[in-house]
Amino acid sequence: MKRSIFLLALLLSSVLTQLWAKPPKFEWKQATANGYTYRYVANDPMQTRFYTLKNGLTVILSPNKKEPRIRTLIAVRAGSNTDPATNTGLAHYLEHLLFKGTDKIGSLDWAKEKPLLDQIDALYEQYNKTTDPDKRAEIYREIDKVSGEAAKFAIANEYDKTMKNMGSVGTNAHTSVEETVYEEDIPSNAIDRFLTLQAERFRKPIFRIFHTELEAVYEEKNRTLDEDPRKILYASLSGVFPSHNYGQQTTIGTIEHLKNPSLVEIRNYYNKYYVANNMAFIFAGDFNPDEVIKKIDQKFGFLPNKPVPEYKPVPEKPLLGETVKEVWGPSAESVRINFRMPGEWDVKSSVLLTLCDEILSNAQAGLIDLNLNKAQKIQGGGSSNYRFKDYSVEFLFGTPKQGQSLEEVKNLLMAQLDKLKKGEFEEWLIKAIVANYKLNALRNLENNDDRANRLSDIFIRNKGQLWADEVAKLDAMGLVSKQQVVDFAKKHFSAGYVVVYKRQGEDKSAQKVQKPTITPVAVNKDAQSPLFKEINQMPLSPIAPAWMDYQKDFQRDQIKGAEFFYVQNKDDEQYRLSMRFEMGTWSNKLLPLAAQYLQLASTDKYTADQFSQELFKTATAYNFTPGQEFTTLTLSGLQEHLGAGLALVEELIRNCKADEQVWNNLKARLLKSRKDAKSNKNAIRAAVRTYAQYGAKNPFNHVLSDAEINALKAEDLVNLLKDLFNHKHQIIYYGPKTLAEIKPMLEKAHALPASFKANPAKVNYAKITQDKPQVLFANYDMVQTEIDWIRNTEMYNPQLAPTLNVFNNYFGAGGFSCLVVQTLRESKALAYATQAYYAPPGKKDERYTMQAYIQTQADKFKEAVEGMNELLNELPESEGFLTSAKTAIKNGIETDRTKGDDIVFSYLAAQLRGVDHDDRKHTYEKASSIAYNDLKAFHAANISNKAYTLCVLGSDKRLKMEDLKAYGEVKTMSLEELFGY
Template identity: 55%
Template sequence: MQLNKVFALLLLLSVACGSFAQNKYQWKQASAGGYTYKYVTNDPIQTRFYTLKNGLSVILTVNHKEPRIVYRMAVRTGSNNDPKDHTGLAHYLEHLLFKGTDKFGTLDWSKEKPYLDNIDGLYEQYGATKDVAARKALYKTIDSISGVASHFAIANEYDKMMSNIGSQKTNAHTWVEETVYEEDIPANAIDKFLTIQAERFRSPVFRLFHTELEAVYEEKNRTLDNDGAKVQEAMMAGLFPTHNYGQQTTIGTVEHLKNPSLIAIRNYYNKYYVPNNMGLILSGDFDPDVMIKKIDEAFAYMQAKPVQEYKAASEKPFTAPVVKEVFGPSAENMRICFRIPAASTHDAMVLDLASSILSNGKAGLFDLNLNKQQKAQGTQAGVQQYKDYGIFMMVGAPKQGQKLEEVKDLLMGQLELLKKGAFEESMIKAIVTNEKLGMLQRLDNSTNSAQQLMDAFIKNRGTQWDKEVSYLDDMAKVTKAELVATVNKYMGENSYVLIYKRKGDDKSIAKVEKPLITPIETNAGKSSDFLKKMEAIPVSDIQPLWLDYDKDITLSKSGIADVLYVQNKSNELFSLYYQFDMGTWNNKLLPLAAQYLQFLSTDKYSAEQISKSFYNIACNFSINATNEATTVTIIGLQENFDKAVGLFEEVLTNCKPDEAALAALKTRLMKARANAKTDKQSIMQGLISYARYGAKNPFNAGLSDAEINSLKADDLVKVLHDLMKYKHRIMYYGPLQNGAFTAAVAKLHPLPAAFTDYPEKVNFAPAVQSSNQLLFANYEMVQSEITWVRNDVGYDASKEAVVNVFNNYFGGGMGSVVFQTIRESKALAYSTYAYYSTPTKKEYPFYMVAYVGCQADKMNEAIKGMNELLNELPASDQRFELARTGFKKDLETERITKEGIIASYLKAQQKGWKGDYRKDEYASLSNLKLQDIQQMHKEQISGKPYTYCVVASDKKIKLDDLKSIGEVKQLSLEEVFGY
């Protein structure tokens, strides 16, 4: 099920709504504030669709729940429109839209421009030159002139301006038919923001190109190490032998990346970045009548141009299955993919529903017949939808000893059941009802609204928003017969692409080689006149709102259990939690027991009936065990509260041992553990835990193979039956009054006369680093990844503010010291960050983490570059002020609501705070100085020993190079994982 298709009002779920439902969602036109707009009746987010005189689409939806505005500038172009000889161009351009214009990002445009014009021409020569030596000489010239030009450029001034106004989540992305720019700003900064955005798209300058080009090279190399990305690429190529969906990737080919053309990028910008091809979407706290006028005034300079949309020849039907194999070090999996119709077609909606008949997480054919019976490691189905076509996908992973071909047969067997209509028609209603639950959870979130509207604009310019808001009403009308007929229409025996992801060496990898790049000048701390003008624009104040735990949360009792209560006044959803201050450090069986529960029956219900029952009432439960806590969560519609809680109590209290289910779970667990050893991110997590706690650490202290093999079903069932005997708090966010809730939960959730003491906890003492050490794990990959780790002093609440500002300053974003130096100036990595982490509990220490992911042949330079920053902090009053004011504005606009109030209260308890500590942080910010940041760096970070965690291929790096850092310890996977 495409979960973004949920903006239908579900007060009318009944198919019997008849003709009224057909007329419920209609396009209308209205005028306000001097502007005409269109809207859809009964749109739950009351969206307004404007079209300005120059063709710019403006889409506005209001949400006053917090004083912030989510922004998307969506351009209806992506890699589909890349020239055949310049693939990756749209993605390059997205990166360059952060570099500024002739007004910002520059100290002196008149002096900078001649150098940039020269660089444009040199890249044309470079692309046309084939001789290796001549190319190398040309690139050296480009590097040299780029260095001179950089003295007039201000790297990441755009990010500085966003930080200045308090923006969060500055980002952008490029995909096959879209390029989207993203921000989340304080509502009081809208005037500054629109001025900056209008200038950003007026006439962008492609400065600092060769270092940004290297960042894209790094990004390309990261995809070569990502087996999932390679599978996606193979799937698209197989499904779309004609359409550019499958014929050119978003990030581009290695050959084209090596030969970029700034002239081609400029031509592309001029062709597609025109107002009649762009949509400005805002969701948040504003007056739409005022906002549309501001937007019109800011973007009126844009001139419309004819835009020729990408139109591919129609794909021909498959005459035989297309089979592809992908090799790489990660775990095996496979997928079966069918090409389906375009987004917003009726058949696409029916097939979306069909995917949920197969897989909905609880009661689908895959869920009950494969996952519940543990016939494979895991299976799932879903839909990816694009403007011209969609993809119906079935995915599976094999158990230990199972072949991928066997998993394929299992998936196809369930598809045959779907095609024959071997499912209950009532499942359609249950799916729609559960989507109501998802819709209610997301409906009042500005980010979700903006994303949904952005997607609709890209696929159909928002002209079919009526279909979007009626989506679930329409789905509820689909009959079983129609669904079966539609599935059979598109999922013939020969009409699919089959991808086998196998373990093995990928012989096709050709990485982008590292060019010679001299570090450039970033002019940190300097400002353009444009930025100074933006800073001078006054903004109204937003007053922060602090929680008052005496008023915002109600503390009471249910029997011997503490109750934490917050009322939901927004909708009819409830969230109920039973939380225990014990976790895997108290009992290693807890997470396995929680996983086992889904396969167990009671005397009253089979495991299948339990899953169906929860799904049919649109409720769900989960048990999550972490190191020091276990949380039971039950969520759903309040009207089914009694049924859901009662059913959970029945399942937990009366579940019966099932040795066959345990045997299958053990097999799958062993496979999951083996798979983890093939995942570089898991390996890095293990190294970090080893660095923080030593050879015996939380990551590798789980069950041994022998312990798993010796487990009996009775062992795990006893853990489940005994769970509620231990002390736990009850937390509720829902529409019931507190008295009604405590009465209801007391009846449904029986408690013992006294709680049993927790099992003794195993404590892991943080390691003390007295000298540099390097932990190395070998992994076949193009890149290398390095993480610096060091435990520091004990927790002190008074340091919270300086730590948060330090993190903004040092390593927290595109304007930070780390990003500016490692990526912008030296082009050593695509991904890099650093932060001084505050612990979750007052008993634990602060700790430092830094990271660089780079090409293997850059590793030594990257380590040197990060070490220089860890030992010597570059000082910038401007950067400090941006970091301080950015955090201040975050606090001013943050609104902790819903379950977040309970989480905030518990966090305060764990950290020993009295009340909402944000208030103390905010008060301390006015006195914070750059010297405080420098002092913290000097005392806590500079000159300290670190443990370096390195995941890389020993064929790509030299271990001897690492010995200069400190003692090198190469860890086996058994040492990392503990099994």
């Protein structure tokens, strides 16, 4: 089931009049508990409570006791929509600065720090208003100087350290057009610590260490200049919204405004929008709502309530005819057709838009899925949407086959739209879409992230009072008629539209935010404010870790010689059935091609289209996924449809027909996708890294040549598929049936041979030794440069797990509170993204790999490499980071709950490592005793002053080859040797 962009897949909420009447069972009700009155919806499966505190603060609570964790979101109705036109990107700036602390947290001496910060504020205002380049440079030098002095009194990332110490994971935030949301995932015993810190955070935020954080935002902006999908997005929105801020103000802001920030304007923005009546606290997880609401009220009663200026756009004029935009970049060509739609305030439109979108493309049985993708008339395509309050955007997208023009793809997509408007689809499709949505909603109940995101979206779009309709909508969607869908499509897809052609070639408009001169600032990594100590001393009720017991947590049996693993689902009627084959691409290069052919195959009983439709009717999802050493076939859905779904998939695999026309068309598309991969910077980076790990012949280029693909016949793939079940495989079932019930059913439905065939011989790839420094350079037209360090080390040792986990968390994989991020981003402002970690292998007979990464501007290449090399060669000592790392690891293990068939897959992975038990226990028991000297010895033995292969992805127009040569012999990689074809 496809999800809409920006976490808005399950919107569709509001008053459902004109379409249906809300069932009485979903009525609003009111209750009082522990002195607080709340509203709730009867029969809400999320048991959501809506509170409004005296100061207007919205609190939304959704209990879920499945694991001892809580997803928390603090949502603010403030995004790029409400940025001042003279200071775009301001809401996003502010998001970054809300992690910098207050006068009580993040400061060594506020009395000494404040005058320096005031001076920096004044300098930025002067800088903002100055146009003379020489005077601006002089002012910036003074900003850099004073910032260095101020940083001596700052404690960088003390907020992040405090969250990490209480066991939070995923500390983050995001800003979009209508929202800024602050995200945490905390242990259920850390509520008091969390609320104390958040209350302080919003009491008096201080914008310290600003100029290095500003440089991180510069880097983030430069990243967007290298992302062709982002260019398509901006062109689409600017075309659809020539007046509205949706299209006229990007979230990250303009380069000109990024160069001229105003701390005064940022502070004014905070005071204007960060008020109680414009914010919501959202909890989803393991807590007592009667206790939590009282604690939130006590902590956040100080937030003011005052009028919030509302963005009131001038209504957009109707789009007329076709508006064409073009964007350029190195990645593959594509086309997007954008239609402006009513916003989320319009219920009837919102619901009907969802149905139109799914009828067009649902990844299985939509018009584009069947008529274009399965018919192989284009390289690939689909539909999706952006959902906003004032307007929405529905878009169709596609990529061309070899020799096909973007205009031809556009016309084919528009033809599917015509079919929608003419009602050329079956009535049952609407019912099947609703059934799939219901299953997806059931899955989302298990996930605190999905619960919290859905509730946050309801708040941001001022729809909290309409939660009853949101809860009722799945029942109500089934009442929509085909004619209503057709009428909506005729009305809203017949006006003008915006076509964005993504052309392949040089982007001559590309520019970048220039690098200012920044002197590294002090980060005082081991300093602690009194409030930090106070919060970390607040008592925590113990949470006992739950260890997996591979002897008790699942049952083992046999089904006609196949190993069978069984776990019962005691919560609902969902099932997952997996078949895991002990062969993958290292055994047979044809497997990935066979998997793709299977998506297009027919049998005597079903055409390819009929198969997709029948499977979609049963809300069954299936995936056939060849990996390097294992191939997995997985079905999932509701238990009542398991028999029908399995019968369909078995019919397809066992009886698929060889069709040379289908294969020839697929062959052409495969060759085109391989060509397109060579223009994808993420694919190129992955290829270079794999080359560095394994050498010239490696898992990445373990593929067929073009000539070998051209020589293949459809029969070669069909024979492989028909023979699949004759090879040894394991069967894993997670579902509501008892073992006694499900085993006979599977024995009957899944025919197996008297004995299994031997698997093809497997190619094994061994990691190479980096015995001398080397640079692998891949040329790519981009603004930034991406650099990876690769070094393979010793063989796998399970006893190393505690040290390795603590080291990674301490050194470079512990979020903002680790040495690499603190040094390279926070102190030296060299990157937006950087990390480093000592990666364990998946098998006992393989080696570890030390990996490091930084994405930076090309003109910072030398500084970035030297900065990372310093950390790789000399491990700084930080007792605070070490304590945080150990605490985070223990808290994470205490609240981790492995459930369902994940337990079985954990056991199978452990077997490959030669382990027969839950090896998290070893880390949990030993982590606390690991000292800095242990990490230093580990670092010296495996990382420090060793030879690394440096993988550099960047533009030869921006990088100097002599700079690369300083770090080893340079080998410029060709795409052919990287990709193997």
